[in-house]
Amino acid sequence: MLIHYSITIVLVVSLIERIESNRRSVSWRAPGGFGRRLSNNNNDSSIEAVVIGNGIVPDVVDSVPNQLIKISYPSGVGVDLGNELTPFSVRNQPSIEWSIEPEAYYTLVMTDPDVPSRKDPTNAEVKHWLVINIPGNQVSKGESLAAYRGSGPPLGSGLHRYVFLVYKQPTLIINHSEPVIPTPAREGRLGFKVREFARKYHLGEPVAINFYLAQYDDYVGWMRAQSALTQKPSDIETTIVTTTVPTTTPLPPVKSQRSGGIRFGTKRRNAALKTWTPKMPDKPKFPQMVCINYDRYLEIQNELNN
Structure with missing residues (x-):
């Protein structure tokens, strides 16, 4: 019985790795545009086309950053301008990189504007990750206001957009009134508005962006x-x-x-x-x-x- 379970698990893991490998080779657009392939040419014009085409402007932010955030998960998958990833593959906190200016501080946000669904975003947004006062792109040295929470779209809600944004801070944020969420728990995350947060702390428009899509699975x-x-x-x-x-x-x-x-x-x-x-x-x-x-x-x- 033990041998049977071990063989089954190995086969399942092997199948998942093959699927994820195939998914990493392409990227996909959200509606309108679910299912249409895009090239992996991440120049300014392609970033703008994909971000606007997926409705992130105006649903989440007002302008398109000209820089792409590099995001890699421990499972081996990466975020590539709207590629579809599984909730299982993004369950752990990823590594993040972006171009920085010397001695600058940054804010990192991950948000889901499609709650409970893109057609009916009555509880949008969900704050999946929020870190302020990041020196350069050393996220671990920043101040975490909301611990990383992976994707968990409800059954039947379709594909959700999970948007990563980086803001350059004009100065250190010393006094803030934000609740600190130290665990991946859902409490305290609903109804987040990244626009209002950026306005409150004078962050301006984001300087870098990336996003992926995910939907319900087992x-x-x-x-x-x-x-x-x-x-x-x-x-x-x-x-x-x-x-x-x-x-x-x-x-x-x-x-x-x-x-x-x-x-x-x-x-x-x-x-x-x-x-x-x-x-x-x-x-x-x-x-x-x-x-x-x-x-x-x-x-x-x-x-x-x-």
Whole structure:
């Protein structure tokens, strides 16, 4: 059984790497323009065409920067003016580079203007990452106001634009009134407006930009299911009352003595499944929260823990 799981995981990882490798070779446009290929020629005119063509001007900023931010993720993928990346591949904080001026300080922003969807951005924007007072492009030495949060688009919401912006600060931002978000938690991130932030701290227009597209996949479903399963009883009660989203009692995993991974015995799994299934409504109020069946949840959890 252990050999079977190991071979399966190797095959899955190999398939994901091949898919990501193919995706890195091209870039894509968002609507209007989803699915149309672009060249990788990142001169000023091509940056302007892609940024305007994807609606980032005027949805997020008022002008197009003439510099491209170089963004590389630990998974091996890179951001390339609207290429589509998977939420799994962008789950960890990337490395960032841009051209700098000597002794200058910068602000880095990552924002999602398509919340809950591009057609209905009523909660836009989501602040995915915010760092101020960055000396040059040494992001780790800046002041983090919001820790990096990867992509997690809701089920059925289509492709989201995840926009990175760099602003050159006129001076150090010493006194600010921004809440500090030290974890990837969602709280405190909705309703962010990068224009208002830039105006408040006299940042002017951004000097560099890049963005990628992402949509819901099984990894997002796993994250949401994991979050629901690990809620405290008081949180679960509040969620049910306010959103009528079904939840279930946290299930303590069984540690495998052989592999150190996580497995569920047949009796435990069947008992858990009986409590899971009846709580899945036919027409949930928020379908993006009920986005993965129990078997698939266990499969992904095992893959991530092995």
